[in-house]
Amino acid sequence: MACHLSVSKTIIHNWIKQDKLRPHTNAIKPALTELNKLARLKWCLTQLQPSITQGKVQFHGMHNIVHIDEKWFYMTKTSDRYYLLPDEDEPYRSCKSKRYITKVMFMCVVSMPQFDSEGQPTYDGKVGIFPFTESVPAQNKSKNRDRGTLETKPIKALNKEVVRGCIIHKIIPAIKAKWPDWASKEIYIQQDNATPHITAKDPEFQGYTVMQHEKPCRNMDELVENICKAYEELTPQTLNRVFLSLQACLTQILQFREDNSYKVPHMNKDRLERTGDYPMC
Template structure:
């Protein structure tokens, strides 16, 4: 099992291009074999998978994901006091409530990230709201199937190589698909009974017509107006 973190690729104000890749990490570690066997000698490093419970997941977030975000995020954006980084996790049982987990809260305070980084949990039963699942993992799996590695070390190397070699332009397409899925979700009133739209993004990009963002559908604007009205009513009361 791997932890993968991606952001949207984009051209920065200085003209450079950021690929949006934060990192990918396997759950587990290499340990020396404690005794000889027919397959390897004592002391040979062998991979030990790690069951992912809340403690292991939190450790991965605090020791790998968040430091990588701080190191890899474009400095100009990261230093902007008005810019927040929103990290989305899915609803796996091992994932924690960001508002109640004391270790998470204390870590952000100690790192000075309380006002910079916000953790959100993906809505339940909504796999299409995860950019990793919208084609990114499928592309990595295709590389794995083609190379067909057998040993743990080779599998990890294959996945990491596929991650870093993934075309940032395709990753940007995935984020546009994510926007279209959010629109479809709102049109379906929160249901996931819809088909992912096909925008012909490659053709649009060749013609210089690929949009940076998608307009929100009318349903989204209506919901926003209702939410604002409810908020104003609560303040009056």
């Protein structure tokens, strides 16, 4: 920009500080067909309560919806920043190829946290986080371990059957174990993919309706431990903010006629929390 405007970079920086220029990071969004937009609109409408309270239509509490989503976590980044003492040695990191940094996929499961009249959490909403890893015997001997020692390795063939097995054998038992006794037993599992990992007709899925952390790690076990610890550090208040943002986005979708060109609204949650006006979903 400085080159095209024939000015220095310092001037560009000053213009930004003076609000004469506004930096903007633009992310590519998925293209939506008319059928996609219609499906989004129908789903948003199902989340609305049929009654009007204080002149407004409220969303359902979403207390019986469990959201599952997967995410890749990498052992390290190709480039990282360190702050060293003047005489401290620079860290040396290496791998066979930058294109093949070790990574593992986790399935995260959360639901709406619930609070009592004093704002104290009665259910934190965290069902669990599950890594797609397996223990395999080492093929060769090294200075770190003997041949045959069990090592934690990421599952390479992440197909539909592997994900289905995680849902049936890990996620559903975790929901049953952690779900509050006083909560609704009509539970919906909201999957992220357009094509669900598992369908409601699956015989082992009856009763359920389909709907890094920056800590250093040197091996797969430490990566899994760091991710799980970061998940445990997630507070119910932070998770509640996520669901508030979800409902705000649903409102924007309805106002923008199912399109995804809307901006995520800023609710100034910090101020609402300080003044005691912070809504609990």
